[in-house]
Amino acid sequence: KEWVALDGGLLPSPFTPKGDRPTGPAWxxxxxxxxxxxxxxEVRPLEAxxxxxxxxxxxxWYQRLRDAYLATMADLGVDADLAPADFLTAMDGxxxxxxxLGIVITAIKATVKGGIGKLRERPRGEGWRPGKPWRALARPTWRPDIRAAVISRTRINLHRKIIKHAAFTGQYPVAIMSDCVVYAANGPSPLDFLPYREGKPLPGGFKLGINPGLVKHEGTQPLLWGEEVREKFDAPELNLARYIKDGTVTGTDNGE
Structure with a gap:
């Protein structure tokens, strides 16, 4: 293995939702x-x-949804084994x-998001009062620990890819939100900065595709767009990853 010195100040922390450095003990x-x-x-748990x-x-649950997603995407002309350029073409519209079938894809994605959310369902009215239990707590599907583990593993896997990409290319993300990472590039296509060699991606890095763990092209905006929206909303901390898809900024955010 070859060691590469990275600039930690340009990398997000994998330990907090916003990527900030932890300031003290936390769960x-x-x-x-x-x-x-x-x-x-050096990790020293205080309590667990x-x-x-x-x-x-x-x-x-995961396998059924994954299979349904892959099968539906194949019916829409997006196969799991397409070459990078062909994949980008197939994903366009x-x-x-x-x-x-587009509605089916939306429903599958909503089922995944909603299913993970159900693991930590909040009170939903019904006369609930602060300090009192709510109905979801009595269900076997109320498992916030599993939800936390899913989010944790997803964040870690993304962090690994970001580090791998930085070590190989020297490129660091401009913005990150959840599962969206924004990079500056010399062209509008992901292939303008993703390190593919002879059609093969960087091992352990970002790879285009529809299988879980792979990535798709969320969107591209010109460099001046980012500076213009930050200036327009007087928000230097505006998270560009939230709006990179179509460039429309509906309001300011807190940078998360």
């Missing part, structure tokens, strides 16, 4: 703690909540080829 999911150890931090039972709780 972390197990994957985050394991990643901290992997990165060389653990479960003695374990298992692949979401496997069946794919929902317009069959609006009904």
């Amino acid at each position: 972390y999911a197990t994957p985050t703690v394991a990643y901290a150890v992997e990165l060389g931090y 909540w653990v479960r003695y039972d374990n298992g692949r709780y979401l496997d069946g 794919y929902k317009e080829r069959d609006p009904e």
